[in-house]
Amino acid sequence: MLAVSGGRTPWIMMRALSEEALPWESVHVVQVDERVAPAGHPDRNLTHIQETLLTAAPIPPQQIHAVPVEAADLEEAAQQYATVLQQIAGAPVEIDLVHLGLGPDGHTASLVPGDAVTQVDDADVAVTGLYQGRPRITLTYPALNRARRILWLVTGREKAPMRAGLQRGEPSIPAGRVRSDRALIVADRFAVQG
16 A cells, blocks of 8 residues: 655656556555545645546556545544555554655644644544645554655755754654654755755
8 A cells, every 4th residue: 555645746756656567456545645625626635646646557446545525524534534544454554655745844744833633643544723724634643653664755945954853853843753764765955955
C-alpha cells in the first residue's frame, strides 16, 4: 500500500513512478490527507493524484481509496476511512510506503502547528481544524509512525530551516514527530543550503 501526500512537487515524482514496471495490480493507493472541497476541485490532493499517477499507472480503480471529505459528517468520514485502511493494511494499520512533504511552517500531512489533531494518539485518522481556509482529514502520528518506510520530498529555500529540524527530529515542529529510523529524506539543493 502506498500513501500519497499533497503538495505540487510530488506530482512530478508520481508521474515518473507511473512509468515504472511495478505490480500495479497489487498496489493500493490511499491518501495521507485531504482538504474538504468538492470532487475535482484544484485544492483536492486527489485531483492531482488522478492527473498524474492514476491516469498513467494501470491501478485498478477499486484500489484507489479516496478520503471521503464530501461527507456531511466529517468525524464519521474519518472513522470510515480508518476502517478502509484496516481492511487493506491490517489492524493496527501498517502502510508499506508513506510519501510525505514538508511545509515551511514544519507541518506534514495535515498535522499543523497548534492544531489539536497533533495530540491525537488513539486514532489513525482524524479531522483537523481550519488550515489555509479548509478543514481536512488526515492520517495521525500513530498511523504514520507504523509505516514500513517513509519517503520525504522537500523542495524550496523557504523549507531549509524546517528540513534541518526534521533531520534533527525536533519535536517542536509537527514533521519532527514522525519517526526517522524508517525514513529517507530527498531534498533539493535549496532546501539543503537555504
